[in-house]
Amino acid sequence: MRLIRAFNYFYGLNTFLVLYWVHILKQSNTSGSLALSILFIVGATGTIIGGHLVDHIGAVKTIRLAFTIMLFLLLAFSLTKGVIVASVLLLPIGMLIFTPYSAIVLLGQRYLPNQMGLASGVTLGLAISIGGIATPFLGQVADATSLIIVFFILTAVALIPMGAAYFIIEPTIM
Template sequence: KKGKAMGTFSVGGNGGFAIGPILAGICAYHLGIHSLVIFGIVNLFAAALLYSRSRKVFADTRVADRKKVSSGETGETNDWPSFGKLSVCILARSMGFTLSNTFIPLLWIGALGATASQGTTALSILFGIGAVCTYFGGMLSDRLGYRTIIRTAFCIMVPAYFLLTNTTNLFLATALLVPCAISVFSGYSPMVILGQTYLGRNAGFASGVTLGLSTTLGGIFAPIVGWAADIWGLTAALQILWIAGILGAIAAFTLKNPAMEKAK
């Protein structure tokens, strides 16, 4: 049940995106901006705890992997063309994730006439629902297939973000956060697992790309979208969200089924 395991693992991170803005706002408002150093202290403590508990596990795993590679027992191959197509899906999903995280509060304020606190709340709603979608997306991928969940996510992403970026109704925009969260977060776990499957001999590299770039690659486009928003307006600039969904859907429907390929 790799999908369920990855979904469970990812809930913590996405839950942090949901709770973080609220906690940071409370700390900064009541204790001052310098109180945010507490997050750094918590992170250092968590990193030290993780390191102390897991270094033996990492060492044992590396030894076992080296023995398999040296003896040729891995039996895994790399499918770089399929991984390249999956990378397009990763880019499209990353754009949805990063641009939502960056511009949804501004969209709420500028286009919907909401307050700053309502904009922050919208972001927390998106990531709160996203944490749930991450778990269930991984769990469902074990039953329905990784490609099915990824394709469904992008098919939802296109109309959801088209409506979100073209509505002026605050209540409708808030309701649209649900399908937007489903589209961005439900495909995360199956993308990671599918990437590791396509690059069976380089699963570590695949993990670095799917786990790391899936949350940072879209950041490259954030300054471009911000520049476009200054020229043509934020609503026009954010049309890139549903366009990215179309590109992701096209790539998703060309992905190979690794199980079928192995059976052949």
Template structure:
């Protein structure tokens, strides 16, 4: 069912005060550094295979360690963040994420590498709920301000292979140690910022602070479905360019870059749209746009014209990303850390865990078949989006 908005309610959100942007930039940079370590795992795994002669099964085990560490604990960390005063947890999380990933390339045994990457994932899990709660407190009721925080994660994931690949080629897996300093510096900046500012009162959410679990469950399903599509395109877009469009590896890499860059832009644009049109409407618009953009990517002629649709697909898929984070916290106003842990962590990771199903489709029908199979996802996301109510003012 669709939600009929009360005429007395306004979907337009006032512009945030200038000081908010400074604080949100800090949280956006911190999110970028934290998610940099998530992106470094898939960038570094091939070099563990080359330098340490790991099998493909062992290599996939490292990816599994990162996913388990970052996804499973996040809802529990979110509960702890909501119940206890853990303002230091975001700084501790980004530090652990950096140390775990950075030291992994220096360890000789596979067991030690696996455990360190698991700990790095745990650091990511510690960061997201605490940072999501603190960022929301700083952003107030502005989805545009919250989109700065959300876009930071997309930027970090986007930059990871570009920063890591030259170092890994030049110095091997031991070069992971070069990525420890950003985590330490970021943690120092967060602790300094939080010492200077008193803990703000919670903002936003329904009147009376009543948690609404039913729409939050629907929202979580929307995020899982969106994540399946994002991970699917992220996994197979380069192979589609190489094996179906017969393009060069350089052009295939450009397609992935354009897709991820479009995701960053879509995250920021979604926040602006949500402040003007409403959060639920923005989620619905994003879901409605994915199918024509993905269809254009598959049907456009040549290997250059589809690059435009690679960008637009990234924009459409990420248009609701920051909105879903903020909307989840509005549905659970007394549990903003739990909401952030689910929307930023668990739901996103579940989408990644379902990616092997698309791998089976690709084995049978090629990468184009896997991307074509994703066309069933946007209508599901749109149908779920039509069930979401606007948060109460």
């Protein structure tokens, strides 16, 4: 599936958000941990909203919308040095990370209607595994350069699922 790379920026944010909060935004460890918690709390809302969007506009449009907006939000987040702006951006970023999850699983199950478990495992399990494998390389980049470069890389990675989303063909339901 083309969307297997979609969640690399999820792991990057998950791993480097607290460090960004502490070292770039000059906030406390507690504040960084709170930012990460907010990312996931808002993400739960994004999952619910994603399910409703799939019902109203369809899975493919939901995926395209989420990945397109995410690209611009990540770019804005990468460019900000202010904690207030970063905090505000964190809310839609957290929501949009999780918004396409249900749509992606649904599409996977539609592509493989006779193998629902495999479809679910491939669409999220493999995607998250690849993101987890890529994260140590981002850590090496952070050590060699800076966290800001890592967030620019995460923004560039967001181009992959956004571009791939526009090549998705809605499967016919039998």
